[in-house]
Amino acid sequence: MFRTLRNLRRLLGIARTLARHDALVALGDVAVARPLRLAARLLVFRKIPGISEKSPGERLSLALQALGPAFIKLGQVLSVRVDLIGEEMADDLAMLQDRLPPFTGAEARATIEAEFGQPVEDIFETFDQKPVAAASIAQVHRAVTAQGDQVAVKVLRPGVEDAFRRDLDLMAWLAELVERNRPALKRLKPVEVVETLADSVAMELDLRLEAAAADELRKNFEGDHNFIVPKVDWTRTARRVLTTDWINGVQLHDRDALEARGHDLETVVANLARAFFLQVFRDGFFHADLHPGNLFIAEDGAVIAVDFGIMGRVDKKTRQYLAEMLLGFLTGDYDRVAKVHFRAGYVPANQSVEAFAQAARSIAEPILGLPLSQISLARLLAQLFQVTERFQMETQPQLLLLQKTMLVAEGVGRGLYPDVNMWELARPMIADWMAETLGPEARIRDAVGDMVRGLERLPALLADVEDSVDSMARDGLRLHPDTVRAVAALQGARRRRWPVWAGTGATLAIVLYAMLAG
Numbered sequence: 001m002f003r004t005l006r007n008l009r010r011l012l013g014i015a016r017t018l019a020r021h022d023a024l025v026a027l028g029d030v031a032v033a034r035p036l037r038l039a040a041r042l043l044v045f046r047k048i049p050g051i052s053e054k055s056p057g058e059r060l061s062l063a064l065q066a067l068g069p070a071f072i073k074l075g076q077v078l079s080v081r082v083d084l085i086g087e088e089m090a091d092d093l094a095m096l097q098d099r100l101p102p103f104t105g106a107e108a109r110a111t112i113e114a115e116f117g118q119p120v121e122d123i124f125e126t127f128d129q130k131p132v133a134a135a136s137i138a139q140v141h142r143a144v145t146a147q148g149d150q151v152a153v154k155v156l157r158p159g160v161e162d163a164f165r166r167d168l169d170l171m172a173w174l175a176e177l178v179e180r181n182r183p184a185l186k187r188l189k190p191v192e193v194v195e196t197l198a199d200s201v202a203m204e205l206d207l208r209l210e211a212a213a214a215d216e217l218r219k220n221f222e223g224d225h226n227f228i229v230p231k232v233d234w235t236r237t238a239r240r241v242l243t244t245d246w247i248n249g250v251q252l253h254d255r256d257a258l259e260a261r262g263h264d265l266e267t268v269v270a271n272l273a274r275a276f277f278l279q280v281f282r283d284g285f286f287h288a289d290l291h292p293g294n295l296f297i298a299e300d301g302a303v304i305a306v307d308f309g310i311m312g313r314v315d316k317k318t319r320q321y322l323a324e325m326l327l328g329f330l331t332g333d334y335d336r337v338a339k340v341h342f343r344a345g346y347v348p349a350n351q352s353v354e355a356f357a358q359a360a361r362s363i364a365e366p367i368l369g370l371p372l373s374q375i376s377l378a379r380l381l382a383q384l385f386q387v388t389e390r391f392q393m394e395t396q397p398q399l400l401l402l403q404k405t406m407l408v409a410e411g412v413g414r415g416l417y418p419d420v421n422m423w424e425l426a427r428p429m430i431a432d433w434m435a436e437t438l439g440p441e442a443r444i445r446d447a448v449g450d451m452v453r454g455l456e457r458l459p460a461l462l463a464d465v466e467d468s469v470d471s472m473a474r475d476g477l478r479l480h481p482d483t484v485r486a487v488a489a490l491q492g493a494r495r496r497r498w499p500v501w502a503g504t505g506a507t508l509a510i511v512l513y514a515m516l517a518g
Contacts, residue, residue: 007170014067021063022052057092064096069136069160070167070201072096077197079404100136100157105129108141108155115238123236127153133293136160137204137309142246150246151233152306154207161205168198189394196401204309207242214244214308220283227275228304249296249304252412263301265417271303273422276409277429280402281319288312288405292412312401316437318344322402323434329380330427332368334361347393356391360384376410377423 018024051059064075078085079093109120109127120127124143131139132152137160141153175190203209211232218229228247236243250257252272258265272295279286287294289310296304314322321344328336338357341347347356363383368375381403413422 003169003173007173010166010170017066018060018063020046020048020051021059021066022047023056023059023063055088055092057089060089061092061096064093065100068163068167069100069157070164070171072136073197073201074171076404077193079407100134102131102134102139103157105131105141107158108139108153111155111158112153112241115241116236124151124153138207138242143243145233145236149233151236151243152230152246153236154210154242154244156205156207156240164201164205168194168201171197200310200401203311206239208237208239210309211237211242211244213311216285217279217287217305217308217311220279220285221275225300226271226302227278228298228302229308230304230306244306247296247298247304247306249298251292252295252297252303253292253415255416258297258416261299263297266420267301268297268303269413269417269420269422270425271301272409272413273425274429275303275305276405276422277426277433280314281323281430281433284314284316284319286312286314286402286405288401290405290409290412292415295412310401312405314399314402318399320434320437322399323430323437326377326423327427327430327434329360329364329368329377330423330430332364334358334364337364341393347391351391359391375421375423377406379407379410381406 015024051062054062061075064071075093075096079090079096085093105128108129108131112120112123112127116123125146125148127143128141131141133140136157138154138156141155143151143153145151171194172191175194178190179186203213211234214229215232218231221227221229230244230247233243233245250261250263252258252268255265258268276286276290287305287308287310289307290305294305294307296306298304321340324340325337328334328340334357335353337360338347338353341356342349342351342353364380367380367383410422413420
């Protein structure tokens, strides 16, 4: 009851903010729009001057910024949900900037001192009071260590944890109401979408987790001179403070500065496409917040990434499905696109493969027929969600973050060098990766790996069988004589301690023989 009253009170405040920004109309017929409109009628408010001249999506973006950190994150999640809010609104929300006024340098110093239990002067030789960047969750200050190293110090915004806790609880409450009262919308998995958002936020609110993500990404690209991740200073990192090497470079969106320094913009886009491909398909671990403010170009042309609060993971099987799907679209093989969706279980088996292939063609052809520079695979995948209801296709929350990242990466590449398409640049890499991971040799590797893992589990399995037999014997259960003999043989084999590597070697010999014989 207390939770309901607290959330209703918060809803009134949200309704007032949306109404002042003339953003209620932007919600359309979304399940929560009607109660918000009703609440707005009960409140006294005045619209912000000139707000009605902006597009609905722009008005909603400004309202979400005014509502605070959790709603900024929600807007970023909604920016990929074309099935919920339409293309035009999604485009406007994709431009939602995660920027808020900075908090004071004194507050930042107080946070650092509370985390480390010592004065800032004992931790850093110098610490700039004025931040170089401020977002909804944290801001970044420049500092110098006692060893003379220049570093970037990220500090959480005071009170941000409580703000997120309150608003995420509200979103979860609303999602539960939607699923309970609007069964037709359950396929969109609103509760799961909020849970995905909550998991992402939890990572951002513990800067030690962001440090670990940065460290993992850096090690994935160790020795790669085209994509750089700053090194984490673990001795000056805690839950609410993250310290990394300071990086020098030109922001990716500053075309004039890049050209003035002699950078070839097509090469820069190619490096970005390659780095994104390697993160998603090679590693299954990718930077999911690739807006221009988080990307810099070093003097030698390398792409430098910062801000690792939002990261995504894709398992190997999903990567294979995704690569096959993208390749199908790029080559116009819509039958392949459809079959991938069915094989992945994204579309129920009782639907028609042919009809889904036809739907995929109707979406893809108008987009793929555009000039190369205007082709957007992320938009294509987003439009695919528009036919999901017809085919009873469920939302795939694990792909939402990737789809959003693809959309942002495309926009960055197109803004930097409009004459090239990053997916066309990545197409040979996707084809090679497909051949390597789905070809005959890959299937043999996977089969051998499965057998080796099975053999490694054999001793534990035998132990379980022996324990089960002993237990049944104690409980008086009588076994068939053939079963007793079989179990005795297994026990004898275990006592002889036949080494696992022998079985593995035999298996490998059989496979190699089959390959040579073929």
